[in-house]
Amino acid sequence: MPLADHKDRAEQETLSMSPLLVNRCHRAMRCPGFLGARVQGKALGSSRRDGVGDCILLDFSKGFFAVADGSDRNPSASREFMVMFSRMIETQALLSTGRVYSTEEVSALKQRLIVESEALLVSLPFRNGSTFTGLLILQTIDGMTGIVMHTGDSLLIHCDLDELFAFQHTSDNFWMVGRSRHFFQIDDLSISRASRILLATDGISGVPVPPGMNREEFILNLFKTCSADEIPDRILGGSNAHLAGWDDMAIVAIDPYAMTAVPGCLIIGGTSRLEEGILQEDISQGLFVDRYVPISLSDGNSCMHNIL
Numbered sequence: 001m002p003l004a005d006h007k008d009r010a011e012q013e014t015l016s017m018s019p020l021l022v023n024r025c026h027r028a029m030r031c032p033g034f035l036g037a038r039v040q041g042k043a044l045g046s047s048r049r050d051g052v053g054d055c056i057l058l059d060f061s062k063g064f065f066a067v068a069d070g071s072d073r074n075p076s077a078s079r080e081f082m083v084m085f086s087r088m089i090e091t092q093a094l095l096s097t098g099r100v101y102s103t104e105e106v107s108a109l110k111q112r113l114i115v116e117s118e119a120l121l122v123s124l125p126f127r128n129g130s131t132f133t134g135l136l137i138l139q140t141i142d143g144m145t146g147i148v149m150h151t152g153d154s155l156l157i158h159c160d161l162d163e164l165f166a167f168q169h170t171s172d173n174f175w176m177v178g179r180s181r182h183f184f185q186i187d188d189l190s191i192s193r194a195s196r197i198l199l200a201t202d203g204i205s206g207v208p209v210p211p212g213m214n215r216e217e218f219i220l221n222l223f224k225t226c227s228a229d230e231i232p233d234r235i236l237g238g239s240n241a242h243l244a245g246w247d248d249m250a251i252v253a254i255d256p257y258a259m260t261a262v263p264g265c266l267i268i269g270g271t272s273r274l275e276e277g278i279l280q281e282d283i284s285q286g287l288f289v290d291r292y293v294p295i296s297l298s299d300g301n302s303c304m305h306n307i308l
Contacts, residue, residue, distance in 0.1 A: 020060075020262060021292035025283055027268050027308055029058065030229040030292055034258040035065070038232035039269035040203070040249045041276065051075030054201045054250035055270030057082040057134070060262040060297070062089050063097045066134030067154050067250045068177070069201040070270060077128035079270025079307070081177050084120050085134070086265055091116075097261045101140045109138075110147050114186055117149060124178035132177050133170055133199055135189065137256050144256055146189035146197075151175040153202045154250075159220045162194035166220035191256045196223040198231070203249030207235055228255040264297025268308040 021030040028038035041052035053070030055078035066085070070078030089095065095109065113136070124130070131152025138145050148156060150170045159166040175184040191197075198219050209218040222231050231253035250269055271279065282288060 019294040020297065022295045022308065023290065023292045024308065025288040025290045026233075028232060028292070029266060029268065029308070031060075031260055031262065032229055033227055033255065034229065034260045035252065035254050036227075036229035036232045037252045037268060038236060038250075040236050040246065040251075041269075041271075042246060042248050051273040051276050052248050052269050052271045053078050053130070054203065054248040055079045055082050055130075056250050056252055056268040057086055057265070058252070058268075059086055059089055059265040060260065061097060061264060062092065062095045063137040063259060064089050064134060065137075065199060065252050065254060066132060066149075067199045067201050067252060068133070068270070069131045069152065069154055069203075069248070069250070071127070071129045071176075074128045074272075076270050076272045076275070077124060077178065078130040078132075079267060080128065081120070081124060081130050081132065082267050082270065084123065085117065085132075086267070088116050088120060090265075095136075097137075097259060099139065101138050103140065103142070106138055106140060106145065106147075110186075110188075113147065113149070114183075118182055121151075121177050121183070122181055126179055129176035129178045131201065132183075135197060135199065135254075137191070137254075137259060144191040144195075146191050146256070148185065148187055148189050149183050150185040151177060151180060151183045155200055155202070155204070156189075157198040157200070157216060157219050158189065159196040159198070159216075159223050160192065160194050161196060161220075161224060162192070164220065166216035168216065193257050195256055196228060197252075197254040197256060198223075199250075199252040199254070201248070201250045203247035204235070204251065206246050207249075223253075228253045228258070262297070266297055266308060 053075030057066040068078035131154040133154035134149045136147040153172045156169045173184040232251040
């Protein structure tokens with residue numbers, strides 16, 4: 001977070017106390033003002049019990065956020081890679097949401113992450129392929145910057161509310177985790193106070209947009225009228241998105257300058273067919289209520305205990 005003046009510090013203290021809210025019925029999370037995330041399975045409410053390969057990683061301690069989409073052959077491969085990536089991020093002792101980095105530190109951190117993360121790419125068996133699009137948000141002495149790590153057809157859309165533009169920052173490709181030795185794209189993302197970020201799996205391509213708008217214009221308009229934590233629910237609507245024939249989908253919406261220093265890490269989705277069947281059965285029996293409730297996350301190497 002920027003440390004420019006007393007007002008900024010007061011805002012930072014307020015944001016750091018913002019609760020994390022989870023709706024287990026919809027596999028969704030909100031951090032008011034800062035972030036919203038949701039996984040939608042196409043099997044929700046139907047007799048099908050397919051696994052949901054779409055997966056989200058939210059590492060609030062390190063400022064790293066990602067989406068992935070596992071193959072139909074093994075949908076839980078996406079979660080397996082998210083767990084591995086989260087454990088690698090956890091080993092980066094100097095990486096912290098509250099830290100302010102020099103330009104040299106950012107460059108060194110980027111190179112270290114490239115080496116260590118690409119070592120993970122080939123650790124999954126070939127049959128366990130997955131897409132991956134991640135964003136590491138860093139506060140530097142010159143403002144905020146992001147490091148984007150991307151492979152496959154998941155995507156990152158960058159919106160600017162001052163300049164009123166939105167564009168897909170990532171390039172679609174056929175490289176996959178488990179089948180490639182390198183990420184297809186690793187680059188920097190300039191982040192201003194007007195920046196808003198959307199991470200999504202390819203299921204978002206099936207979301208209908210208003211007449212006369214393209215997808216990016218639709219997303220920009222949502223960010224103009226809604227807080228970031230509201231965006232995923234606005235895109236997916238109610239619990240009946242599966243009735244429109246939509247694909248599985250994972251969405252994370254972020255207002256970077258509202259980043260909250262909350263300890264802990266959460267992984268959502270990436271369920272096997274068996275796990276999905278159990279979850280849907282629990283939902284149908286009313287074990288989960290359609291509402292957001294406050295939660296606390298475990299810190300440290302405990303992402304396995306924070307799986308939704």
